[in-house]
């Protein structure tokens with residue numbers, strides 16, 4: 001089998017793409033659901049108003065999806081991010097993606113473990129603010145990345161540091 005061109009390695013496989021989209025969509029939808037339920041909806045309870053029962057479940061699902069999403073990001077680092085970084089492709093939105101996700105992970109951690117109430121409430125606002133922004137960012141990242149691939153010249157850019165690409169040697173294929 002001929003070696004895959006360096007630019008092709010950046011593209012995600014079908015199932016990997018599915019994992020990215022599904023886990024990210026679950027995170028965004030459960031985060032949004034929590035926000036709406038927490039701030040705008042309450043139900044009558046035994047001792048006055050109470051939280052809607054779906055609120056806690058949206059956060060439970062969100063936390064579970066966050067764990068899966070960390071694994072998904074881990075699968076992107078060795079090929080997608082590394083290769084695109086070296087080829088300077090989609091770098092601006094790519095760096096923004098890394099920064100946004102690092103902020104989400106750090107503030108998500110703080111939401112679990114922050115001792116002080118003020119740190120927790122700051123983490124919450126930063127977390128959902130960046131989270132909602134990340135939906136638009138993810139869309140931009142994908143649209144810009146794909147448009148540049150089909151645009152003239154981008155796909156032809158060589159991997160600047162890969163020895164195999166520089167010397168036109170076959171890139172070892174995963175079995």
Ligand code: HEM
Nearest residue numbers: 011012020081084085089090091094095097142145146149
């Ligand atoms: C958390 C980090 C990231 C996530 C979740 C992510 C996710 C994605 C997704 C879902 C696509 C569309 C799938 C596809 O076209 O195959 C994509 C495309 C792309 N991304 Fe990323 N990405 C991340 C970081 C980066 C970084 C840091 C760079 C660059 C240094 C980058 C460069 C690209 C490029 C060049 C494309 C277009 C690929 C092509 O169609 O040829 N990405 N990314």
Ligand code: HEM
Nearest residue numbers: 027028031034059063066069104105108111124128131132
């Ligand atoms: C996709 C966009 C996202 C949105 C809109 C979002 C939104 C939210 C919201 C509204 C909360 C509840 C805040 C609070 O309790 O005060 C939350 C909690 C949390 N988020 Fe996100 N989030 C997003 C992405 C992420 C990501 C990428 C991660 C980590 C990989 C993450 C990890 C967490 C964690 C660990 C919590 C705490 C869960 C708990 O208290 O049980 N989130 N998120």
